[in-house]
Amino acid sequence: MNVTIIGGGGFIGQKVARKLAEQGSLRGQPIDSLTLADIAAPAPVDGPFPVETTACDITDRASVDALISADTDVIFHFAAVVSSHAEAEFETGMKVNLDGTLNVLERCRALGTCPVVVFTSSLAIFGGEVPDPITDHTIPNPQTSYGMQKAVGELLLNDYSRRGFVDGRGFRLPTISVRPGKPNRAASSFMSSIIREPLNGQEAICPVDESQEHFYLSPRRCVENLIKGAELDAAALGQQRCMTLPGQRLSIRQMIDALTAVAGPEPAKLIKWEDQPEIATIVRGWRYDYRFDKALALGLVADNGFEENVRFYMEDDLPNA
């Protein structure tokens, strides 16, 4: 069992790698090798099997061809430029998110080995003119180029799977919280910051009203779902290989109450409320009423209350913060 993670330098890629190292097997077979690829060679992880790290430019077909071989059994394809980047630089988004995904799929087709491909899609495929709730049967009407490119990726993954070129599985990630690391420029950044920074004894700014709702999943459950996703029986996936991962619809107030329940009253005092109309406007435009029946039926899971998300951060990431 040879596994390759494209986007292996990102925080989800790194966590999947560490989880695979911990369990040592995948799809019922021992892992013989793990390759972590990213635009720059990622940090290695310690494992009971050889771990190779390598640079791969997925916009370059030759680079992808060198990465994926006939021995590759499972590919986690997480590489993408994010929403704000793909919106600011249209051509970069098309090259990485669309051509890059096509390069991965075309390499697999050329090999003829039908590897398992786990693709991370996004709730950004949804939006626009569709009614709530947003289900696995709702048409993607993305309002960002990133969302369009992910929606195209889903269609490609499905058709390449139908034709037997890959054994694909696509999962639309909820907003991941509590995300480790530093705040970034994403409009959703505060959705981790308001929990993470107080747990690290630092102030954080909440730019929206406490009643604002959104749709969340912890990194730990996300990683478990992606690995479980790789292990699902192809027949169980049916004609639609892509689905929304389970998540929890929560208000900011519910998240902060969970923080207090787990960590006591002090951290929440470090949250400063500051109107940031630009961010509030973006976030209010996001949808949060999602259904995820297919993933549930396949045994994928959400967190059980946001207190879990807080605890998972304290157990998995706070020691390294």
Place this chain on the structure above:
Amino acid sequence: MNVTIIGGGGFIGQKVARKLAEQGSLRGQPIDSLTLADIAAPAPVDGPFPVETTACDITDRASVDALISADTDVIFHFAAVVSSHAEAEFETGMKVNLDGTLNVLERCRALGTCPVVVFTSSLAIFGGEVPDPITDHTIPNPQTSYGMQKAVGELLLNDYSRRGFVDGRGFRLPTISVRPGKPNRAASSFMSSIIREPLNGQEAICPVDESQEHFYLSPRRCVENLIKGAELDAAALGQQRCMTLPGQRLSIRQMIDALTAVAGPEPAKLIKWEDQPEIATIVRGWRYDYRFDKALALGLVADNGFEENVRFYMEDDLPNA
């Protein structure tokens, strides 16, 4: 007003060209020129304005660049390889239906002139794991590569429109009947043959049960809808530029009754019933319960009973048959 029809040699392209020649104007402005492009230079049409015919290979970006100029105001993009062809030759389908559409959109983006682009999509984008009825809010889960490529085209058209690169409009065509010309190898071919051939005094074979339902639109209304589609105000289209064209859900029996009502009892006697399990299996797998609320709200129309479809064929195409 300079108009270009890509796929101008096809029967819909030719009919749109003749209709434009008849009305002489589009979007409230006189037409100054019409260019008909196809893989081989199409038959010209007579018009009150200059009509140019030219060969264009949409898989070749330079060929597309030569076709579309800064003076091009409206592009009808009908070029595609059909379902059975794209299924038999995966690479050809990807090149023509996906890369070809991207070449058209990328040429427009490079020009920066935001032309109107009318794109013909297909109900083949639908299928798989979705419940009936299939509405404008139903996720595409295509079961052919052709359907996948058309669904990708819709996503691209929407995003290129959202970003102001084109002013796109996409229309999913019902099965067109009564289609002029000869039978072809499409599984749906009999859906025109059983009406057309008897009107021409020839036998036709019906390979499915008379209770089989499907979803139909006449060529005349299709062409009117596509031209109306080009004339719609961009603001009225909202965030979703693609929609299912209105059609009628009819059984084979209803179609034959309409044939008899219009043309008397003799033609229907030329229909031979012959079990063709291969075709029947394909056709039974097709969906026919469609909604088309968005197109109706925008003033696009279905035929008013299949008797219209029969009459339109007799008026528009039988004289040339």
